[in-house]
Amino acid sequence: MEIAAKYPTERLKCWGKAKEIRKKYYEDYMNAHDSGGLRMVGGAWSFSAIPSGLGDDIFSLTGEPYGANISFNKDFSIKCLEAAEKHGYARTLCAYMRNYWGSILLDKYCLTDGTIVDGFPKPDFIWQDHICCSHAKWYQVVSELEGGIPQFCIDVSVGPYNELNENRLNYVVSQMNDGIEWLQKVTGRDYDDDKLIEAVNNECRSTSLWAEICVLNKAVPAPLDEKTIYALYVLGTILKHSKVVADFYEEVRDEVKDRVNRGIAAVPNESIRVMTDTQPPWGFLKIFRYLEKFGGISVGSLYTFALIGAWEDKEDGTWGPRTTPQQQGIEIKTREQALRILADWNLSKPEWQHFYSHEYKSEMMLRIAREWKLDGVLLHYNRGCEGLTLGIAENRLAIQKAGIPVLAFEGNMGDEREFDEIRTTRQIDTFMENLRKR
Amino acid sequence: MIKVVLLDDRKTVAKSNILSGFDQNASVESALNTAMQQIGIIKSEITNIAATGVARKVIYLQPPINANIETAEVLADIKGAIDIHPSARVVIDVGAEEGKAVRCDEKGKVIDFVSNERCAAGAGVFIEAMSRALEIDVQDFGALALQSQKTIPMNSQCTVFAESEVISLLHSNITKEDIARSVNDAIAGRVASMTRRIGLENDLVLVGGMAKNVGYVDAMKRTLQTDVIVLPEPEFIGAYGAALTAAEYQQK
Amino acid sequence: MPSKVQSPRSHKYLHGEYQTFKKSVEEWTGKTINDEDLNRGIDILNKNRRLLKKIYELRRSDKPPITGLEAMEIVVSSQFVDKREHTKLLSETLKELEEYTPDKETGVRLMKIGSEDDDRDFLKMVESLGATFVTDDHCTGSRYFWNETKNGDDQLAAIATRYIERPACPSKDWPERTRIPHILDLAKQYNVQGVILAQQKFCDPHELDFPSIAKSLKEQDIPSMQLEFDVTVPAGQFQTRVEAFLEMIREEELF
Numbered sequence: 001m002e003i004a005a006k007y008p009t010e011r012l013k014c015w016g017k018a019k020e021i022r023k024k025y026y027e028d029y030m031n032a033h034d035s036g037g038l039r040m041v042g043g044a045w046s047f048s049a050i051p052s053g054l055g056d057d058i059f060s061l062t063g064e065p066y067g068a069n070i071s072f073n074k075d076f077s078i079k080c081l082e083a084a085e086k087h088g089y090a091r092t093l094c095a096y097m098r099n100y101w102g103s104i105l106l107d108k109y110c111l112t113d114g115t116i117v118d119g120f121p122k123p124d125f126i127w128q129d130h131i132c133c134s135h136a137k138w139y140q141v142v143s144e145l146e147g148g149i150p151q152f153c154i155d156v157s158v159g160p161y162n163e164l165n166e167n168r169l170n171y172v173v174s175q176m177n178d179g180i181e182w183l184q185k186v187t188g189r190d191y192d193d194d195k196l197i198e199a200v201n202n203e204c205r206s207t208s209l210w211a212e213i214c215v216l217n218k219a220v221p222a223p224l225d226e227k228t229i230y231a232l233y234v235l236g237t238i239l240k241h242s243k244v245v246a247d248f249y250e251e252v253r254d255e256v257k258d259r260v261n262r263g264i265a266a267v268p269n270e271s272i273r274v275m276t277d278t279q280p281p282w283g284f285l286k287i288f289r290y291l292e293k294f295g296g297i298s299v300g301s302l303y304t305f306a307l308i309g310a311w312e313d314k315e316d317g318t319w320g321p322r323t324t325p326q327q328q329g330i331e332i333k334t335r336e337q338a339l340r341i342l343a344d345w346n347l348s349k350p351e352w353q354h355f356y357s358h359e360y361k362s363e364m365m366l367r368i369a370r371e372w373k374l375d376g377v378l379l380h381y382n383r384g385c386e387g388l389t390l391g392i393a394e395n396r397l398a399i400q401k402a403g404i405p406v407l408a409f410e411g412n413m414g415d416e417r418e419f420d421e422i423r424t425t426r427q428i429d430t431f432m433e434n435l436r437k438r
Numbered sequence: 439m440i441k442v443v444l445l446d447d448r449k450t451v452a453k454s455n456i457l458s459g460f461d462q463n464a465s466v467e468s469a470l471n472t473a474m475q476q477i478g479i480i481k482s483e484i485t486n487i488a489a490t491g492v493a494r495k496v497i498y499l500q501p502p503i504n505a506n507i508e509t510a511e512v513l514a515d516i517k518g519a520i521d522i523h524p525s526a527r528v529v530i531d532v533g534a535e536e537g538k539a540v541r542c543d544e545k546g547k548v549i550d551f552v553s554n555e556r557c558a559a560g561a562g563v564f565i566e567a568m569s570r571a572l573e574i575d576v577q578d579f580g581a582l583a584l585q586s587q588k589t590i591p592m593n594s595q596c597t598v599f600a601e602s603e604v605i606s607l608l609h610s611n612i613t614k615e616d617i618a619r620s621v622n623d624a625i626a627g628r629v630a631s632m633t634r635r636i637g638l639e640n641d642l643v644l645v646g647g648m649a650k651n652v653g654y655v656d657a658m659k660r661t662l663q664t665d666v667i668v669l670p671e672p673e674f675i676g677a678y679g680a681a682l683t684a685a686e687y688q689q690k
Numbered sequence: 691m692p693s694k695v696q697s698p699r700s701h702k703y704l705h706g707e708y709q710t711f712k713k714s715v716e717e718w719t720g721k722t723i724n725d726e727d728l729n730r731g732i733d734i735l736n737k738n739r740r741l742l743k744k745i746y747e748l749r750r751s752d753k754p755p756i757t758g759l760e761a762m763e764i765v766v767s768s769q770f771v772d773k774r775e776h777t778k779l780l781s782e783t784l785k786e787l788e789e790y791t792p793d794k795e796t797g798v799r800l801m802k803i804g805s806e807d808d809d810r811d812f813l814k815m816v817e818s819l820g821a822t823f824v825t826d827d828h829c830t831g832s833r834y835f836w837n838e839t840k841n842g843d844d845q846l847a848a849i850a851t852r853y854i855e856r857p858a859c860p861s862k863d864w865p866e867r868t869r870i871p872h873i874l875d876l877a878k879q880y881n882v883q884g885v886i887l888a889q890q891k892f893c894d895p896h897e898l899d900f901p902s903i904a905k906s907l908k909e910q911d912i913p914s915m916q917l918e919f920d921v922t923v924p925a926g927q928f929q930t931r932v933e934a935f936l937e938m939i940r941e942e943e944l945f
Contacts (some may be wrong), residue, residue, distance in 0.1 A: 087901060088900065089897065089898075089901060090889065090918075092892050092894070092897065093894055093897055093898065094894070130693050133861045133894050134894055134895075136693070136694075136864040137860070137861070137895065137899075139865075140865055140867070140898075141898065141902075143865070144902065151865040153694065153864060153865060154694075155693045155697065155700070157693050165710075167702075167703060167706030167707070167710075168703070168706075171692065171699055171702070174699045175694070175699050178699065386892075400549075400550065405549075405550075406550070423555055426510075430510035430511075430512055430513065430551060433509065433513065434510075434513065434548050434551075437513075437547075437548075593922055
């Protein structure tokens with residue numbers, strides 16, 4: 001029951017560069033001290049633009065992407081998970097966290113090509129934000145495992161963006177200011193506000209560009225499939241504040257636009273469009289290739305669109321990239337201004353809103369289903385991340401109510417023991433057969 | 439268990455049901471031969487063969503059976519159930535090793551489905567294990583349960599631990615009827631819970647081997663708080679539905 | 691409620707939230723809340739907290755007059771009942787307890803640590819094996835009432851202070867671990883011989899703290915054991931483990 005190809009397809013030209021950027025990122029962190037640089041660790045949402053003010057030689061290791069990197073390498077991952085469990089940490093905890101701690105406990109570092117090197121590069125300081133119950137605690141444990149590392153964590157629990165007020169914004173910004181004082185004390189370096197401003201501008205640009213790229217995927221056929229999107233999106237999680245990634249996303253945007261103009265498809269036999277949600281089971285990305293057997297393509301997800309993308313309602317009522325301060329002609333001149341913009345920009349992150357109500361998430365998901373012209377939805381009931389699966393059962397009902405078929409499959413983004421490949425494959429068989437009949 | 443249903447002009451003319459051996463292909467062949475012998479035909483006289491079920495890939499486009507159609511079990515279940523009982527909207531299929539539920543609209547279009555192939559306590563093997571513990575025949579389990587008037591809640595979620603719990607209950611002088619009823623209630627509770635995920639809508643139809651257990655059927659009625667229909671020869675409904683797909687394929 | 695209670699910025703934030711909240715409640719109920727009302731409310735809650743603490747303090751004695759189960763019921767019931775009614779019952783109970791010596795042997799003095807605790811069967815089981823829970827660090831236990839709202843000119847600010855400074859929930863206990871010294875102090879004050887860490891499955895913040903707590907207890911030579919709680923609990927197996935734990939502690943005491 002194979003579906004014949006009907007669109008032309010081409011490899012993505014910028015793919016190689018994406019791999020290079022990511023590879024270099026992990027190597028730079030490892031070799032940071034060689035050039036007198038500093039090692040910073042923290043999460044993907046943690047205002048990484050701020051430590052940029054300390055210099056160009058602050059190299060980071062971002063927690064979630066590193067956790068995903070380990071998960072992708074199943075053999076090493078299982079060793080890490082077992083090490084964390086042996087140390088007393090429950091299996092129900094965030095899978096990224098357990099993989100990461102395991103890496104420290106085993107004192108090994110996993111590079112992007114799967115090479116495991118001896119010695120986990122010890123961080124110099126921790127710069128984090130508390131987006132979920134685990135986030136600050138993750139690094140509390142990291143600090144303990146490494147014998148004590150200075151840690152600063154910004155609390156962002158200030159409610160959904162549509163209810164943001166001065167008191168709430170101020171809470172975040174004042175902590176940012178405290179953080180800058182702390183960074184100077186801990187590193188002994190002076191803070192450069194110009195570098196902060198540049199980083200904030202880069203972040204606005206890269207995240208807005210990312211949304212632009214995602215919007216291009218509304219095209220039929222879609223120029224990108226989700227498996228490919230992961231390789232591009234990860235750069236925004238690790239270096240969204242850098243000129244390298246902002247410039248790269250411009251390249252990607254241009255290439256994808258060109259693909260749309262020429263009708264180039266990611267999946268040549270595209271006939272069923274779906275989206276997924278939450279992180280995928282990183283050790284089993286082959287299920288995306290499996291969809292192609294049925295002419296199925298996942299054009300993205302709220303996760304890939306909205307975790308690093310900056311979005312707003314456009315004049316025509318569709319969802320599109322958020323206009324950057326630069327595009328509005330705003331020139332950032334002071335530290336205070338930069339921090340306020342950075343806080344506001346991040347708090348508006350769509351992927352953040354559902355923490356406050358599953359209804360926000362359902363609305364956004366249905367919007368994607370409409371505007372990206374979807375036939376069905378695949379939901380990953382991801383046991384490895386309570387934050388992103390928050391309310392997912394309600395989302396499933398809301399999507400079904402809107403008349404869109406949903407398949408929910410169980411798994412864990414970072415713990416391969418909880419993903420049943422055979423079972424999920426069979427569920428997909430039934431689901432796709434059913435979608436074809438409609 | 440391997441079931442074969444042969445149709446002529448959409449009417450069932452032969453069926454067979456055998457336990458699958460290690461060599462699944464050989465077992466299917468044997469089942470097919472048994473059915474063919476019932477009406478005295480040979481394989482070349484069969485126009486289309488549809489495969490469904492756990493191991494359908496073993497015979498789909500594979501010799502010696504060379505089934506030329508494959509279809510998912512839940513879709514076959516709906517097709518078979520609706521053909522016999524057109525007002526079916528939710529079909530619950532519990533077999534020896536799996537439990538599934540599927541929901542359709544008035545046109546027979548599948549809205550949603552859910553399955554459990556991971557937990558023995560929600561499938562027929564649970565009853566087999568409990569029958570062993572009670573030292574009674576599996577066939578008698580349902581009737582025995584109906585003799586009881588009360589449920590003793592079972593704590594064990596796991597089939598293995600439930601066996602030792604049953605033995606403890608026996609030692610505490612709980613009667614076999616009461617235990618049998620509790621076991622049926624436990625499995626019905628799990629199956630009902632799974633089914634609620636896709637939503638309950640009448641008519642609710644029970645198929646699969648488990649539907650022959652009258653105690654389970656009674657427990658399902660009580661747990662779901664609604665009447666349920668048990669189709670005749672429920673264990674053949676999936677095969678029947680797949681056979682209908684084969685019949686329709688011919689008409690295209 | 692801010693999560694970074696350890697930040698000096700959290701108080702202003704919470705205070706602001708309370709001001710907004712107060713206005714919402716006024717709109718919703720159609721009544722105004724003035725200073726007198728706030729003082730009255732603070733007083734009602736403080737009274738209840740004070741009495742609960744007094745009852746807990748009675749458990750420091752060699753023969754605590756109430757069991758851990760009774761203490762749990764007293765505290766948890768305060769979370770369901772009008773505080774004024776509850777305070778009345780507490781005063782009466784306190785009077786009774788001050789004169790009362792239990793028949794039951796205290797046995798091994800245990801502390802229970804965890805998130806929410808309403809498992810009567812478990813407490814009953816443990817306390818039937820020659821042990822008594824003399825204190826706890828539970829969300830629905832001592833942490834619930836441990837500190838009072840102190841007087842202040844701005845009552846909303848005073849209430850905010852109370853919530854910022856209360857014994858921390860693990861999800862708010864970072865970057866420093868303030869729970870550890872608090873727990874060790876409780877263990878000392880109540881002369882605790884052993885600790886049961888009741889890990890509620892899927893309560894991540896607590897699961898994140900237990901290894902560190904167990905380590906700190908070990909460093910202080912306080913034995914601890916960890917049990918995983920869920921909707922259903924393997925009662926038989928738990929009993930076996932608790933019995934072994936208590937036996938271990940009793941043997942230690944012999945040396």
